[in-house]
Amino acid sequence: MSQTFQVDLGGIVDLLARHLYSSPRVYLRELLQNGVDAITARDDLAGEAGPPGQLGRPAAPRRITLRPLPDGGLEVTDTGVGLTLAEARELLATIGRSSKRDLELGTGREQFLGQFGIGLLSAFMVTDEIELVSRSARDPHASAIAWRGHADGRYSLTELPDDDPRHPEAAGSTVRLRPRRDLEHWLEAATVESLARDYGSLLPVELLLEERLASGEMRLRDLAEPDLPWERSFATPRARELALRAHCETTLGFTPLAAIDLEIPVAGLSGVAYVLPSAVSPTTSSAHRVYLKRMLLGTKVDDLLPPWAFFVRCVLNTSAVRPTASREGLYEDDILLATRHALGARIRQWTLDTLALRDGGSAQFLAVHHLAVRALALVDDDMLDLAIDVLPYECTTGQATLAQIHATHGQIHFTPTVEGFRRIAPVAHAQNLSVVNAGYVYDADLLERVRRRRPQWTVSPITSADVSQVLSPLEPMRQLETTDALEAVRAAVLPSGCDLDLRSFEPHEIPSLLLDDRDAEHARDVSETLAQGSDLWGGVLGQFAKPSTVRRMVLNDKNPAVRDVLEARDTQVRAAGAQALYVTALLLSGRPLSVSEATLMNGALSTLLRSAAGSGDRPPSDPAQGPLS
């Protein structure tokens, strides 16, 4: 025999009211939403009653009135469809029952904001008792009713006699909340006003707040704004631009670089994507302000745009996407996917158009949001083509676009790390060797994409061979002169796993250059781990270690210190000088010193100090003097 679940009503009410929503503030949103939906249902009623184009009943005002009460409570009155006794029993007293997905009572759910049949329970976050007094517009002869629900799951439902003071004069509903102890502030006039403006100012109804003037008189103030800010008409495009800028400043808190109009009619979507005035990290979560059927859904709605579009914040209104039950996020379905795709296409087109202009505005955009352009170029061929033409790269021969570098140098060499670039930059610059700094986010992947997109181009990471190639070899005579000294220096630094070369290059202040390739670097890392690791682990790693030389130190024959070392008579001093040059090269390359390298430096220093102390001040060597054996 099949049975139905038993439900602990108090537990369910508590779960839905207190745990579904992130803050009590949503209680007002749910009340406004019910009011708007009831007004929508009443519009349909008027439409049904008369022939097309002529309404059978005089249209009621579309109005929600918020009335803070002297006892600290709050009354929310709508001019909606109202409820009969039977409807109230079915809808208000049954959790999960909603008129808005019931075709018998409504006209289908697309027009309505609510659909889950739980929203009213959110009021239990700020009150222990909800009272709803209602009079049906559908059945003018039906009695008015009063429903009273309690947070513990009890309710009462009665018909109101005509002489009851609560009996409404016109059709519609009034929800009355009494404040809960310690939560009184949620129902105070100032809070109600701010929540109503936030959630409801764009709703297509009159939204009135009753307030008491200093004179004691009561006044109704309309909080609603008639049009969506981006749909208002303006005398000139400039006036619209200024109005949108002001809108961004008040709603999002920044002055935008630009405003991108968004319009996707099939998703019933319109709005604006505001371009942030400063760069943000791609990992910053993008918080968009989303209205669903003109009711604020959230101010931190994520996942609305493709990941590369992190440089804009949107304010938009849509009628197609579906909210989660808490109405605090969007339901990830095909509609959302299609919407995200269409929004991405619009922002991408704007970006392409803006960059193609190549004016001051596009330069400013590029300067601030080059990361976003890079991110987009990674997934989009058109953007990649444009990026090749417009995106400036840091290059050893000055800032240039990839297209310019290729046109001038016939190839594109790059360093995949910033440190690699810093190491090579002064020397490459002096030799007019063009090397691109591809060490920042996305760059290495982007250059790989460029290589595949332009197969006829040479796009490759710079190798030590490329650098050595541009360093002038010595004159044959000088080569001969230095052979022995170089051999001695090589012997002094070779234990550090480093090969040696002597060249003559600018800038002469740089004594030595340490070159290594990525593969070589990998092999060196393995050797270092080998030296530190256990025998077993070392044995395994050893199979991968390359026996080849992994670093090449190029000494600069134009540097006086190098000449001093080459010309030193004392073999120990020369070896110490060579080691000092090696460690200097290491430091210049920006690497941290290992323990053995620091020991090498200390040993070299002691030797040099001992030698200086023993022999007194040596006269400085004359670079023009011949080599010493």
Ligand SMILES: Nc1ncnc2c1ncn2[C@@H]1O[C@H](COP(=O)(O)OP(=O)(O)OP(=O)(O)O)[C@@H](O)[C@H]1O
């Ligand atoms: N002010 C009102 N006027 C007329 N009917 C109302 C009013 N407030 C609530 N109702 C009825 O009570 C039902 C339940 O309301 P509730 O707010 O709990 O859920 P919902 O609005 O249908 O869906 P959601 O959970 O998405 O808000 C509604 O579907 C509606 O039929």
